[in-house]
Amino acid sequence: MSYIDGYDIVIGLEIHAELKTKTKVFCSCKNEFGAQPNTNTCPVCTGMPGALPILNKRAVELAIKAGLSFGCDISRYSVFERKNYFYPDLSKAYQISQLVYPLCVGGKVELDSGKTIRLNRIHLEEDAGKLTHISKAVGTLVDYNRGGTPLIEMVTEPDFSSAEEVVEFLKKVRENLVFENIANCYMEEGGMRCDVNLSLKKKGTSELGIRTEMKNLNSFKSVQRAIEYEAKRQAEVLSGGGVVIQETRKWNDDKGKSTSMRTKEQAQDYRYFPDPDILALNISDEDIERVKDEMVMLPAKRREVYQEEYGLPLYDAQILTSSKYISDYFEKCLSLLNLPKKISNWIMVDLLKLIKEQE
Numbered sequence: 092m093s094y095i096d097g098y099d100i101v102i103g104l105e106i107h108a109e110l111k112t113k114t115k116v117f118c119s120c121k122n123e124f125g126a127q128p129n130t131n132t133c134p135v136c137t138g139m140p141g142a143l144p145i146l147n148k149r150a151v152e153l154a155i156k157a158g159l160s161f162g163c164d165i166s167r168y169s170v171f172e173r174k175n176y177f178y179p180d181l182s183k184a185y186q187i188s189q190l191v192y193p194l195c196v197g198g199k200v201e202l203d204s205g206k207t208i209r210l211n212r213i214h215l216e217e218d219a220g221k222l223t224h225i226s227k228a229v230g231t232l233v234d235y236n237r238g239g240t241p242l243i244e245m246v247t248e249p250d251f252s253s254a255e256e257v258v259e260f261l262k263k264v265r266e267n268l269v270f271e272n273i274a275n276c277y278m279e280e281g282g283m284r285c286d287v288n289l290s291l292k293k294k295g296t297s298e299l300g301i302r303t304e305m306k307n308l309n310s311f312k313s314v315q316r317a318i319e320y321e322a323k324r325q326a327e328v329l330s331g332g333g334v335v336i337q338e339t340r341k342w343n344d345d346k347g348k349s350t351s352m353r354t355k356e357q358a359q360d361y362r363y364f365p366d367p368d369i370l371a372l373n374i375s376d377e378d379i380e381r382v383k384d385e386m387v388m389l390p391a392k393r394r395e396v397y398q399e400e401y402g403l404p405l406y407d408a409q410i411l412t413s414s415k416y417i418s419d420y421f422e423k424c425l426s427l428l429n430l431p432k433k434i435s436n437w438i439m440v441d442l443l444k445l446i447k448e449q450e
């Protein structure tokens with residue numbers, strides 16, 4: 092990548108994933124995608140005065156499960172806070188999130204190269220509604236169905252140095268969440284979203300540069316393109332003797348470029364404070380054990396076992412773990428007939444071909 096000669100790329104991610112619960116995180120409205128607009132709403136998730144939130148136990152369990160699947164420490168004590176801001180998709184004018192005491196702390200993901208990406212935290216929060224901009228004449232429509240649905244937010248340390256590492260990481264995160272039945276991660280539906288914080292650092296120095304944050308990235312392809320665009324833009328600014336402005340930028344996938352949304356000076360003060368309507372969350376050993384009991388073997392571990400214990404090539408192990416159904420099916424077959432390579436060939440060649448042909 093010659094266009095950024097002399098600089099190293101530094102990236103940290105904030106990832107949101109929608110949890111697979113039946114109901115929302117603080118009320119009993121349905122958590123479903125694609126319903127008639129504004130049908131899954133109630134006084135709690137639309138923020139009517141006096142309505143009281145009640146925490147969804149399943150959402151907490153799924154967030155703990157996510158934490159365990161990435162090796163986080165699960166906090167015995169965590170706190171929900173109000174993040175205050177006004178925007179039409181947020182009728183309460185605050186989002187319930189976690190700041191000082193998140194549910195999961197630390198954790199990591201290992202890339203194929205052996206490099207470790209450290210997680211800073213995973214916390215539980217609620218989603219906002221959805222705005223659809225129709226036209227200048229008609230205006231914007233708002234659907235509060237998504238408001239109050241449970242999200243986990245994962246924050247990484249600034250450990251990435253290329254777009255390829257970011258995409259590999261996102262795929263590994265999605266794989267864990269899907270295998271553990273925590274989230275569907277359908278990126279087209281906004282089920283998994285990613286903000287990219289990026290700065291450049293002069294090669295050979297250790298001090299981090301000023302970063303920008305890019306929002307609105309809803310496919311692996313747009314993540315890749317947005318990173319390449321932004322690294323190039325910052326390199327041009329810096330090598331021209333300029334300074335990078337700390338700002339939030341919005342990626343436009345059609346135009347293939349990002350534009351400034353707001354600068355640090357315009358950044359809002361969210362006035363976080365503990366939500367007085369929600370008790371602090373105390374997690375016991377039994378809670379954690381209960382979640383552990385429902386966990387499966389993760390795909391990375393399965394690939395290891397398939398190679399080391401069953402003697403399969405990496406290629407086979409990758410295809411067999413491309414979905415949990417196939418992986419479970421392979422293991423079921425293996426329990427009936429101890430011929431791993433034969434079964435693998437049969438699944439990869441005959442069965443997958445048949446599935447593809449017959450859709």
Ligand code: ADP
Nearest residue numbers: 101102103104247248249288289290299300302
């Ligand atoms: P904020 O509180 O402003 O959101 P954080 O310190 O929580 O800032 O960082 C948010 C994200 O930005 C994290 O993913 C972190 O790794 C990343 N980050 C922080 N500093 C830098 C930097 N200089 N370059 C690139 N990414 C960074």
Ligand code: MG
Nearest residue numbers: 105286288304
């Ligand atoms: Mg941030």
Ligand code: ZN
Nearest residue numbers: 118120133136
């Ligand atoms: Zn509701």
